[in-house]
Amino acid sequence: MNLLTHTLSSLWQVVLVGLIFGAGLPALFALGMRSLASGGSGENARPTPLGTTGAVVCFAVVLIAIIAGILLLTADFLSSSFGITLF
Structure with missing residues (x-):
């Protein structure tokens, strides 16, 4: 039962992030x-x-989300190459 609860907890988080970034930003x-x-x-x-x-507010939120996503994906590279720790 604990495994099912943990799996469902993780599943709704993945679905929420997918909805926000997959459909929310467009x-x-x-x-x-x-x-x-x-x-x-x-x-x-x-x-x-x-x-x-x-429009400026909407575009700024989308731009910030894109930049944050790129920085999140490159966090390990930035940390190991330049010593920059962002997240």
């Missing part, structure tokens, strides 16, 4: 693109200031 990027298009349609349509702010 959805957040799409939300940022949608907020840039909030000014309407047409040739001279401009995004509203609130839409621009929302």
